[in-house]
Amino acid sequence: MGLLDGLMGNASEVDLKDVEKQLEKVITSNERIEKAYRILRDMMIFTDKRMIMVDKQGMTGKKIEFHSVPYKSITHFSVETAGTFDLDAELKIWLSGASEPIYKQFRKDKSIYDIQRAIAEYVTQ
Numbered sequence: 001m002g003l004l005d006g007l008m009g010n011a012s013e014v015d016l017k018d019v020e021k022q023l024e025k026v027i028t029s030n031e032r033i034e035k036a037y038r039i040l041r042d043m044m045i046f047t048d049k050r051m052i053m054v055d056k057q058g059m060t061g062k063k064i065e066f067h068s069v070p071y072k073s074i075t076h077f078s079v080e081t082a083g084t085f086d087l088d089a090e091l092k093i094w095l096s097g098a099s100e101p102i103y104k105q106f107r108k109d110k111s112i113y114d115i116q117r118a119i120a121e122y123v124t125q
Contacts, residue, residue, distance in 0.1 A: 012111065014038045019045060026052065026066050035118050039106065046118050053102070069095065069102070071122045077101075079116045091115060 014036040020027075027033065027047060035046040041061050043054040051074075053067040073095045080090040089112040092101035106112045 012038050013114070014043065019043070022054075023052070037111065037115055039104065044104070044115060046122060051119070051122070053104075067102075069093070071125070073097075074119070074123050077116070077119055077123070079112055081112065082106075093119070 016033055016036060019033055019036040023033065023045065028049070031050075032048045033045060034048055037044045041056040043052075045052040045054065050071060051069045053069070055065040055067065057063040057065065075094045075096050077091065077093045078101075080092075082089045089106040091104045091106065091112060094101045
């Protein structure tokens with residue numbers, strides 16, 4: 001998957017060295033980035049300790065929200081794949097203490113399975 005996938009709203013795996021440089025002020029000294037996916041301008045990053053969702057905001061994308069989710073706080077998650085007429089796939093993640101899930105939308109592609117697998121690997125450890 002490449003640049004075109006990212007522009008279409010499909011998740012594409014990101015080089016970990018680029019992510020490490022971008023998150024050097026966010027991750028801890030004993031934390032290791034293991035997987036990262038880009039969805040348009042945003043990213044979902046999986047470290048050995050938590051999931052970090054990066055939300056770039058505004059026209060320039062200079063304002064950035066880092067949403068940190070410890071794996072132990074994920075109570076459950078769901079994936080809804082795209083259909084014939086509904087071209088979007090959806091990921092919902094419920095956190096303990098929150099009534100509404102975190103919601104991410106993807107275009108019709110198979111990368112939602114990779115992200116779902118990554119969440120399942122970390123949540124079930």
